[in-house]
Amino acid sequence: MDFEFLKKLIVPTETKIAMIIMDGLGGLPREPGGRTELETARTPNLDALAARSSLGLTVPYGPGITVGSGPGHLAIFGYDPARYEIGRGVLEALGAGFTLGPADLAARGNFCTVDAEGRVSDRRAGRIDTESSRELIALLRTIRLDGAEVLVEIIKEHRFAFVLRGEGLEAGLSDMDPQKNGVPPNPVRALRPGAQKAALLVNRFAAEAGKLLASRRPANRILLRGFDRCPVLPVYGEIFGLKAAAIAVNGMYKGVARLAGMQVLPVDGVSLEAEFAALEKNWKDFDFFYLHVKQTDNAGESGGFDLKVRVIEEVDALLPRLMALDPDVVIVSGDHSSPAILGTHSWHPVPTLLYSAYVRPDGIGEFGERACLKGSLGQLPAKDVMPIALANARRLAKLNA
C-alpha cells in the first residue's frame, strides 16, 4: 500500500490497536504428522480470541524468502521490506541501544587475533568473554578522530557496535573483515566518491585501535563490516495517524520501533509480565502498542521446541490483561518463523490473528498454523496487515467519498 494514498484516508479517532509480536512464532512439527510449537501449546485465551477473529498467515517478504528481524519487523509494521532496508550494522547499533541519526554511519565490529605478520589467525578472538571485551571497548573509547565522533558499544563476546558520527559521512564502504584466516584485514575502501571521508576515518580508527590493542591477547585487532546509514522511515504518526508506543526489551527491536516513529516505553525488568505491566501503565496515552516477545525466537533458534511451547503458553496466560483494557483491534503475529527443528529463521508463513468487533469472525477456535490456513485473511503479505488493522479501528475513510 502506498503511504501517500493511505494518508489521505486516515481519520483521527479514539480507537486503540495492540500488536503482539512473538518473534519467530511460526514453527514446524517435531515429527512427521505431529504438531507445531504453536499447535502444541495450550492456549485457551488465544483460542477463544481466535474464534472471534480473522485468521491468516503472513508472508514477510516473498515466497521462499527467509528474513532476519529487520525486514521481518518492517513488514509487519506495514513497510515494504523490499523498499526500506536496514543494514546489519545499523541493526547492531540499534541493538546496542544507540539512537541513530540520519547522518550516523554504523557498522558491526569484531575483536580478532592477528599473528606477528599481521594476518588474521582468529576472526573472533577466541570468542573472548563479554567482560574482557568491555575492558577493550573502554580503550577504544579513548581514540579521538578529527572530523567525527566515534561511538562503540559492546554487544556480546567479541562483537561490538561501531558508529561514526559527523558531517559528510556517506555509506558505501567495503568490509574490513576478510572472512577467512591467514590474510591481513582489508583496508576499508570507498565504493563511491562520497564515501572517501568515511573510509579515511574508519581506517585511521582501526589503525589506532591496532596500536592500543597490540600487546593484548587474544584480541589484538578489530574488524569492521556492514557499514550503513540508518534508513529514514515514514513514521507512524504521519502515515497512519497513530500515536504509537513500543514495548520491547532487546535494543534492536526498540531501535526499529523508534525508526517507525514509535515511542519506546520503559519496562521494569525483562520479563513478559513486566512488558504487559508497561502496556497497562501506558494504555491511556497511546493509540497503538507494539509489544515484542523475544523468547519465542530464542527458543526456536536454540532448537528448544518445548521451551518455545512454554513461552507461547506464558503469552497466552498474559493475554487477558491486554483484553481487560478493551482494545479495539488486536493483532497477534510474528516477524518470521523460527521452527525449533530447524534451529534458525525460516521462510514459512507466520500464523496471524486479527481481532476487532468488526472482523468477519472465522469461528475457528484455535490459533495455529493449520487453523490459520483456513482463516479469512488467507495468506497475505505481512505489510498488508496494518491497513486492515486501521480499517478495523475505523481509522480509514471511504475512498472517493
Add this chain to the structure above:
Amino acid sequence: MDFEFLKKLIVPTETKIAMIIMDGLGGLPREPGGRTELETARTPNLDALAARSSLGLTVPYGPGITVGSGPGHLAIFGYDPARYEIGRGVLEALGAGFTLGPADLAARGNFCTVDAEGRVSDRRAGRIDTESSRELIALLRTIRLDGAEVLVEIIKEHRFAFVLRGEGLEAGLSDMDPQKNGVPPNPVRALRPGAQKAALLVNRFAAEAGKLLASRRPANRILLRGFDRCPVLPVYGEIFGLKAAAIAVNGMYKGVARLAGMQVLPVDGVSLEAEFAALEKNWKDFDFFYLHVKQTDNAGESGGFDLKVRVIEEVDALLPRLMALDPDVVIVSGDHSSPAILGTHSWHPVPTLLYSAYVRPDGIGEFGERACLKGSLGQLPAKDVMPIALANARRLAKLNA
C-alpha cells in the same frame, strides 16, 4: 522474484530437487458433479506423497489466461512469462530440434496451395501428409541465399520450422500468411529499420520456393509467420546455483529447457519408463531434474479423458522410482491445464505438490484439483514455485543475516 535479488541469497549445497511436469495436468469433471481426470486416476503413490507435502494450485500467467507450452514452462521454471517471451516460430524451431543461437531468426512455415492468379486457396495444402512434405523440404534445402544460411525442418503434415542464420538479422517482420483464402500471400515487411535485411532474404527465399514448387499439387507455395529470435534467459546455474538436467522426449521441451541452461539428457526410447530410467542413471550428476510427461496433454487435447487418467496412473506407478533416489525436494505439477472435455489448453490453475522434509505438511492424502485447493501453497503464481523449492532445499540464505 527478482533474479538479482535471489542470486545473492543462493548458498551452494548438495541437495537435489526433482520437478515432474505432467503437461496439461489440470482438468475438469466429465459430467456435472463428477471428478476431474486427476481426481479419477488411482494414484496411491501421489496420494501418499501428498499427505507429506504442501499442496496448491499454480497460475501460469494470470487470472483467466490460457497459456501455450512456452509461457507455461517458463513460468513453472521460475521465469516471469510476461517478461520473457518465446515466439511461436522459436518454439517450433526448438521443437524441430534446432539449437538456436541468439542471432538466429526463426519462423513457422506452412505449405499452402495458391490458384493460377496466385491467391491462396488452401492455407494448409490439404494437410499434405508428412512424407510428401519431407520430399518438398528436401527441395527447399537446395535454395541458397547470399548473406545467410537457411535451415528448414519438417514438423508434421504441412508444417515446418524455418531458421535464417546469419549476421544482422533482426526480428520485427510482418507475417506472410494472410490468414484467409482468396488473397495472395503478403510479402514480408520490416516493422523496424533493423529488420530490412531479414525481410529481403525471407521474401527472396519464398520467391525461390514458389519457383521450385510451382508444378506441385497441392503444395505449391510456402507461408512463413511468427518470426522471432530466441530470447536469452538467465540460466539455472547462475540464478539458482543449480546444475540442472532435463528429461524430455519432445524437441520443444528440450529446447525450452536448454534455454534455461539445463543439460538435456539422452533418453533411451520415448516411454515414461525410459524417462525415469534416465533420471536414475543421471541422479548423482545433477542438482535439479526436470522430467516432462507429454502424454497427459496429448490425451487432454484429443479429448481422451480415460487416456489422460491412464497416463496419470502410469506416472503414479513410476513415482516410487524417483522417491527411492531420496530427493530432498519434489515438485509435481503441470505447465497448464488441458481438460479433456475442452480438448485444448485452458486457463484453470494447475494442481501442484511440493514435498520436502521441511514443508508444513497439509496432511491431505490426495492429489487432485479440489484437494489442492485446501493446501497451504494456496493459489500461487507458477513462477513462485522455484523460490519455495530452493528454500526447502536449504539453498537460500537468510535475508539481512
